[in-house]
Structure formats: structure tokens, C-alpha cells
Amino acid sequence: MVSTLSSPRLILASRSAARRAMLTAAGIAFTTEDSGVDEDAIKVTLAGLDPAGLALELAQAKALAVSTRDPDAWVLGSDQTLAVEGGMVSKAPDLTAARDRLLALRGRPHALHAAAALAHGGEVIWSSVDTARMMVRTFSDAFLDTYLQTEGEALLGSVGCYRLEGMGSQLFDRVEGDYFTVLGMPLWPVLTELRRAGVIAA
Numbered sequence: 491m492v493s494t495l496s497s498p499r500l501i502l503a504s505r506s507a508a509r510r511a512m513l514t515a516a517g518i519a520f521t522t523e524d525s526g527v528d529e530d531a532i533k534v535t536l537a538g539l540d541p542a543g544l545a546l547e548l549a550q551a552k553a554l555a556v557s558t559r560d561p562d563a564w565v566l567g568s569d570q571t572l573a574v575e576g577g578m579v580s581k582a583p584d585l586t587a588a589r590d591r592l593l594a595l596r597g598r599p600h601a602l603h604a605a606a607a608l609a610h611g612g613e614v615i616w617s618s619v620d621t622a623r624m625m626v627r628t629f630s631d632a633f634l635d636t637y638l639q640t641e642g643e644a645l646l647g648s649v650g651c652y653r654l655e656g657m658g659s660q661l662f663d664r665v666e667g668d669y670f671t672v673l674g675m676p677l678w679p680v681l682t683e684l685r686r687a688g689v690i691a692a
Contacts, residue, residue: 498689499563503556507647508655508673509568516681518690523560525552525567533580541573545605546619553617557609564689565609568675572649574600581649585638588651592637592661595650597628602650604671606680608687616683620676622667624650629661637661648674 500520502513513520529548536547546569553567572579574595582588602624607617629637637657638645645651645658652658654665654672670677684690 498687500684500689501556501560501563501565503552503565503567506568506674508653509675512670512673512675512677516677518684520566523556525555527551527555529569541571541578541601542603542605542619542621544578545569545571545603546607546617549605549619550607550609550614550617553607553609554612554614557614558612561611563610564684564687566606566680566684567609568604568606568680570602570604570649570674572600572602574598579649582646582651584646585643588645589634589638591651592626592634595626597626599623599625600650602667602672604674604676606675608680608683610687615687618676618679618683620668620671620679622665622671624665624672625663626661627663633660 500518502509502520502522503525504522505524510522532548532551533544536544548569549567552569553565557565579591582591602622603619605617605619607614609615640657644653652661665672668676685692
């Protein structure tokens with residue numbers, strides 16, 4: 491008899507190329523779907539929430555939005571926030587703003603909070619957040635010009651305007667924390683939960 495049971499479907503509720511690359515490199519089968527969540531509206535509603543907590547709320551909102559539309563699938567939502575000296579910053583809209591962002595971070599530490607949430611049946615069943623601490627070196631204006639010209643608008647997809655997996659690694663003196671958290675998702679806890687839920691092989 492042929493089984494009618496299908497394998498669990500996993501949807502990544504994110505447009506992030508870095509998150510897609512992480513799951514693909516890990517050998518995970520998945521599809522992607524834009525959650526359609528209004529992140530700015532959520533940020534206004536949750537004004538005053540700490541950056542780590544906001545990342546968690548956004549990840550849960552994304553997972554829940556897609557899970558509500560497709561309750562049979564397992565849905566992974568993820569988000570990342572950047573905090574510097576108690577304040578939080580959003581993605582830069584253009585390269586001029588990216589240059590200003592990097593100048594503001596030059597020679598200073600900041601924290602990246604990456605969160606993930608897994609939803610099924612229109613309900614969030616798991617979520618987690620992890621933090622990486624970044625120390626930006628005192629780079630020269632000449633290096634910054636070269637960096638922006640080389641990386642271009644690809645930088646605008648990252649809240650910090652850098653990609654650690656690329657030339658952005660040269661911006662730092664040191665990084666304390668998990669590499670995947672810096673890229674935008676706490677991959678190890680995600681894989682553990684996907685195994686526990688039976689979405690991927692244990």
C-alpha cells in the first residue's frame with residue numbers, strides 16, 4: 491500500500507537572502523513566503539520594548555502570519571535588531587544612509603539580537619533569541635569608500651549595513667557570539683527545534 495502521508499513542509503517566512511542561504515547550506519528543504527507583516531507598525535505598537543524582545547515579537551509575528559494562511563505547514567519566522575548604546579536602529583534606506591550608519595558605528599561596540607519562531611496550525615509553538623556583540627574597528631574613510639563601492643546596495647538588506655560573510659568582516663576588531671546569529675538567525679536552536687518537531691531527521 492502506498493502511503494498518503496506527505497513529508498512535513500517547511501516555509502521560511504522571510505525575504506532574507508542570508509537566511510535562505512543558511513537553511514540551504516544546512517541541507518534543509520523549504521520554500522519561502524513573504525509574511526506581509528507591517529514591521530514598522532509593530533515597532534510603533536511595541537515602542538519601549540527592548541531590542542531583543544522586539545526581535546522575538548517580529549519573528550513570531552512573521553511565523554504566525556504565514557501559518558494562519560497555511561496551517562498545515564511548519565513556518566519559520568526570523569528577525570534581527572541592532573542596539574547601540576541603548577538605542578535601536580533600523581535598516582538604511584540608501585547608500586548615503588548606510589555610510590552615515592557605518593560612521594556612527596565606527597570605533598564603537600553594538601549588539602545584534604537574532605530571533606526565530608516556529609509556528610504550526612496557526613500557533614507559535616517555539617521561539618528563541620540570541621545575541622552577538624560586535625566591536626567595530628576605527629576604519630579609515632578611504633576604506634569605507636572602497637567598502638561601499640564594492641558591496642553596493644547589497645548592504646541595505648542588513649540592519650548594520652554589513653555582511654560578515656563578505657568584505658564586511660574587515661570592519662571589525664572582534665565578534666563575541668555565534669556566527670549564524672550575526673548573519674540573522676540563531677541556526678543551532680532552529681535546527682534543534684526542527685528535529686524535535688519532526689520536520690527534519692533526528
